[in-house]
Amino acid sequence: MAEHVFHLKANWPGLRNDVGEIEAGNLKTKISIPPEMDGPGVGTNPDEMLLGAAATCYIITLAAMMERSGLVKESLTLESEGIVDVTNGVFTYKKIIHRPHIILKPSASEKDVEMAMRLAKKAETSCMISRAIQGNVKIELQAKVDVAVG
Numbered sequence: 001m002a003e004h005v006f007h008l009k010a011n012w013p014g015l016r017n018d019v020g021e022i023e024a025g026n027l028k029t030k031i032s033i034p035p036e037m038d039g040p041g042v043g044t045n046p047d048e049m050l051l052g053a054a055a056t057c058y059i060i061t062l063a064a065m066m067e068r069s070g071l072v073k074e075s076l077t078l079e080s081e082g083i084v085d086v087t088n089g090v091f092t093y094k095k096i097i098h099r100p101h102i103i104l105k106p107s108a109s110e111k112d113v114e115m116a117m118r119l120a121k122k123a124e125t126s127c128m129i130s131r132a133i134q135g136n137v138k139i140e141l142q143a144k145v146d147v148a149v150g
Contacts, residue, residue, distance in 0.1 A: 006024060006025070007024060007025075008022055008023070008024035009022065009023045009024070010022045010023075010031075016033065016039075017032070017033065017038075017039055017040055018032070018040075019031070019032045019040060019042045019043065020032070021043075029043050029044050030042050030043025030044070031043045031044055031045060031046075032045060033045060034047060034048070037091070047082055047084055047093065048082075050082065050093060050096075050133075050137075051080055051081075051082035051096060053129045054080065054082075054096050054098075054127070054129045054130060054133070054137075054139070055078055055080040055096075055098065057127040057128055057129035057130065058078065058080075058098050058100070058123055058124060058127045058129075058130065059076065059078045059100065061123040061126050061127045061128075062076065062100060062102075062119060062120060062123035063076055065119045065122065065123055065126070066102075066116070066119055069115060069119060071104070071112060071115055071116055071119065072104065072105045072108075073102055073103065073104055073105070073116075074103040074104060074105055074106075074148040075101075075102075075103045076100065076101075076102055076103075077100070077101045078098060078099065078100045078101070079098075079099045079101075080096060080097065080098050080099065081096070081097045081099075082095075082096050083095045083096075083097070093136075093137050094137070094138065095137065095138040095139070095140060096137055096138070096139050096140070097139075097140045097141075097142060098124065098139065098140070098141050098142070098143075099142045099143070099144070100120050100141075100143050100144070101143075101144045101145075101146070102116045102120065102143070102144070102145045102146070103145075103146050103147070103148050104116060104145065104146070104147045104148065105147075105148060106147060106148045106149060106150030107150070108147045108148075112147075113145050113147065116145045117143060117145050120141065120143035120145070121141060121143065124139055124141050
């Protein structure tokens, strides 16, 4: 069994509405509470980082699955949205919506389009971050597959 260990250092110099810093490998940024939650909105925040972790894990997993399947793409882009519910002052990360857009090469067949859609769905259940938050945060997929015009 192999294990990968990741480390993060954080510094929070003040109280609730202060600005801190985190550093983990190549990630180094300021952090604070977002303005939507009455914070200063400097740098990033936990909500954006969870969305970023889920989105990057998903798109990398999808790209790897497409490569292994020999599915040639023109482009692969993703827009993701995180929805946080606030009920009675309790913040709950409710849902993440991934909207991948796969554009296949002009020579792609209908079978390739079907495979791309299948892989888009499978990548969500294969992604490590999606599995980690499963049962706590709903993941919704709105995939789109197109073929480039030759």
